[in-house]
Amino acid sequence: QVQLVESGGGLVQAGGSLRLSCAASGRTFSRYSMGWFRQAPGKEREFVGAIGWSGSTTDYADSVKGRFTIPRDNAQSTVYLQMNSLKPEDTAVYYCAAVRTAWGGRSPVSYNYWGQGTQVTVSS
Numbered sequence: 622q623v624q625l626v627e628s629g630g631g632l633v634q635a636g637g638s639l640r641l642s643c644a645a646s647g648r649t650f651s652r653y654s655m656g657w658f659r660q661a662p663g664k665e666r667e668f669v670g671a672i673g674w675s676g677s678t679t680d681y682a683d684s685v686k687g688r689f690t691i692p693r694d695n696a697q698s699t700v701y702l703q704m705n706s707l708k709p710e711d712t713a714v715y716y717c718a719a720v721r722t723a724w725g726g727r728s729p730v731s732y733n734y735w736g737q738g739t740q741v742t743v744s745s
Contacts, residue, residue, distance in 0.1 A: 630739030643717030654725035
């Protein structure tokens with residue numbers, strides 16, 4: 622099992638940057654594919670991006686492609702969501718998720734471990 626703890630959310634102006642962190646417990650972090658999702662008020666949880674367990678495969682939603690990246694540090698059991706050129710429509714609670722497989726994909730139902738979420742608010 623793995624426990625996930627997100628941090629790094631906050632309030633930022635449009636055009637700014639934030640880096641979210643997701644720290645995982647356990648000694649087998651390198652065997653987990655990681656995903657980032659977000660949920661805005663009144664909306665369903667949506668896929669933001671994912672990275673495979675080796676770090677060589679990534680995928681991003683069209684809405685964030687070119688602005689967000691997902692580096693991972695297996696030695697530190699941490700995955701990040703680097704968010705640049707933020708827009709007001711990026712405002713949401715952001716969640717990291719994990720699944721013990723090489724590639725988790727875009728569907729939230731594929732992931733069986735979730736963090737508590739961190740709020741990101743982008744002001745115009």
